Amino acid sequence: MDQSSAPQKICCLRLSSIGDCISALAVVQLIKKQKPDSQITWIIGKLEHNLMTNIPGINFIPYDKKGGIKEILRLKSVLKNERFDCLLDMQSSLKASIISLLVHSPVKYGFDEKRAMDMQQLFTNNKVPSPESIHVLDGFMAFAKQIGCRYEDPVWDFNLQPNEFKLAEENSINKKTVIISPCSSKDYKNWTAFGYIEICRYMVSKGFKVVICGSKSAKEKAFNQQIVDELHNVSHSIINLTGKTSLREMLAIISRAGLVISPDSSAVHMANALNVPVIGIYAHHNPLRVGPSRFMNYVVSIYDEEIKKEHGHTENLKWRTRVKNKRAMLNITSEMVKKSVDKIICDFHL
Numbered sequence: 001m002d003q004s005s006a007p008q009k010i011c012c013l014r015l016s017s018i019g020d021c022i023s024a025l026a027v028v029q030l031i032k033k034q035k036p037d038s039q040i041t042w043i044i045g046k047l048e049h050n051l052m053t054n055i056p057g058i059n060f061i062p063y064d065k066k067g068g069i070k071e072i073l074r075l076k077s078v079l080k081n082e083r084f085d086c087l088l089d090m091q092s093s094l095k096a097s098i099i100s101l102l103v104h105s106p107v108k109y110g111f112d113e114k115r116a117m118d119m120q121q122l123f124t125n126n127k128v129p130s131p132e133s134i135h136v137l138d139g140f141m142a143f144a145k146q147i148g149c150r151y152e153d154p155v156w157d158f159n160l161q162p163n164e165f166k167l168a169e170e171n172s173i174n175k176k177t178v179i180i181s182p183c184s185s186k187d188y189k190n191w192t193a194f195g196y197i198e199i200c201r202y203m204v205s206k207g208f209k210v211v212i213c214g215s216k217s218a219k220e221k222a223f224n225q226q227i228v229d230e231l232h233n234v235s236h237s238i239i240n241l242t243g244k245t246s247l248r249e250m251l252a253i254i255s256r257a258g259l260v261i262s263p264d265s266s267a268v269h270m271a272n273a274l275n276v277p278v279i280g281i282y283a284h285h286n287p288l289r290v291g292p293s294r295f296m297n298y299v300v301s302i303y304d305e306e307i308k309k310e311h312g313h314t315e316n317l318k319w320r321t322r323v324k325n326k327r328a329m330l331n332i333t334s335e336m337v338k339k340s341v342d343k344i345i346c347d348f349h350l
Helices: 018-034 046-052 068-079 094-100 136-146 162-170 193-205 218-229 232-237 247-256 266-273 303-311 334-347
Strands: 009-013 039-045 058-063 086-089 108-111 126-128 177-180 209-212 238-240 259-263 278-282
Touching: 009 018, 009 094, 018 039, 018 046, 018 136, 018 266, 039 046, 046 058, 046 247, 058 068, 068 094, 086 094, 108 136, 126 136, 162 247, 177 193, 177 247, 193 209, 193 218, 193 232, 193 334, 209 218, 218 238, 232 238, 247 266, 259 266, 259 334, 266 278, 278 334
Parallel strands: 009 039, 009 086, 039 058, 086 108, 108 126, 177 209, 177 259, 209 238, 259 278
Antiparallel strands: none
16 A cells, blocks of 8 residues: 555454453554554553553543443444544454444454454455464564555554652562452353462562562452462562552563563553563463464474364364363463473563
8 A cells, every 4th residue: 555545544353352452552553653644543451551641642432341332332322423544444343343333434443254253244345464473563564565564573562651669669569579460251261260379489589579469359468468468488589469450550660670570461461562571371272373473482382282182183283272171271280380480580581
């Protein structure tokens, strides 16, 4: 696409999740970098928008996914006088597709047959070819290519402000700090409390301070407190910040740390975006599809072994194929994680 025909008013639609919105941010910022005169509006989930506060150059329209028809009508009112050159619909869900009907644009880009789901193809008139890479981020970057952007390695700028580093400074977060965020959005993607207890002790033995993080949910607080309670003999090196950080404070804390350890969660994507070494722990989802793109050499994964148990092979599986055994994460050992810890400490001189 030549510059004369390149879209100037662009609407991006990605409501959730936090990790996927972080991936989408790289796409939006690439477009803004290469097309500085473009006007970009992003319809985004209310929770996910909290992560994007203070990011310049993007007009965010937060959407409350729990708001029902009232929220749809509000969004319709906000968009009624807006006209766009194109829509980048990077969320393949029925809810997002319904919202896409409110966006006035002659061109609506969506996923191709390989990645589309929930009938998204009926709501878009331009299908973005899936790249050879199966990674979610590369699939998103293909949208930028469709509107004339050339590929660049993804770069993220969250525009963190000095006041957002207060917690990091109060807790003296530095390169000898490991952030452990034990909980994912789905219980079956979580590793064991016992495993994290062993890793916490191992990190302390290596001279690290351990900061345990998580959301305000009662379930996460209870799980993380279970870990902390078993670490009384090394309590001087353990800080529990579960439920005490905003999303952007979490970004600031991770940005100062030396290492992050977490299952498939927003913490992994934050660390990857901030270029902070991270060990992602996987059994259910293919890390080649959803893992930390900059730190794939350090993931702890038994996905291939588990998927082979269920399908008998690992070839030619559908893009979203996941392991169904909800106890699969129990097959990951602390020794596997320690091996990745040792490799990162060596490679990054921690």
